[in-house]
Amino acid sequence: MEQRNTEQWYAIKFFVKLVDSVKETYGKLVKVLGDEALSHAEVFRWHKDFKNGRESVGDEPRSGRPVETRTDNNLCAKMVPKNISAKQKHERMSISQDCLEQVEADPALLDRVITGDESWYFQYDPETKR
Incomplete structure (x- = not known):
């Protein structure tokens, strides 16, 4: 999942450099990836970030405690x-x-x-x- 997101982020960055609109960018991602494409909201956010000068691709470091997930294994442990x-x-x-x-x-x-x-x-x- 992370690799697929990273690939789409690079594609969004590329489309921003081509001066494509958010609508065009989202349309191209959906055309190529179908249901696997990022949501419209995510494409909008990344498009905006790259348009505003962001260069790095990937999530920014987060502060605070990481989210914990309950599974049968760690619950039984x-x-x-x-x-x-x-x-x-x-x-x-x-x-x-x-x-x-x-x-x-x-x-x-x-x-x-x-x-x-x-x-x-x-x-x-x-x-x-x-």
């Missing part, structure tokens, strides 16, 4: 501690599968349980032995 044994990991997996089966068998089960951190609190007071 946080949920499973690295310092537990294979047997403990297997046991956690087994317990999780059992819980999932119970919830699938009785969807109202979770309506009767309140969770907080790793502790379970029931909505009723269990009877105590005195």
Whole structure:
């Protein structure tokens, strides 16, 4: 994706040097690339930047924290501690599968349980032995 954008940015820069309008530039990109062409707004922005004297092609360095993306892999990496044994990991997996089966068998089960951190609190007071 990045390479395709870079190629289009060079093309836009070339069309600006030929004194093509934004409309002509966008039309040529769409004619050649079809759906793969940059959006009209992006072509307009890059055309304007090159027309105003920008020489570099590519994104400017950004300040601040980079955007984080959640994936199944990095989410699971946080949920499973690295310092537990294979047997403990297997046991956690087994317990999780059992819980999932119970919830699938009785969807109202979770309506009767309140969770907080790793502790379970029931909505009723269990009877105590005195």
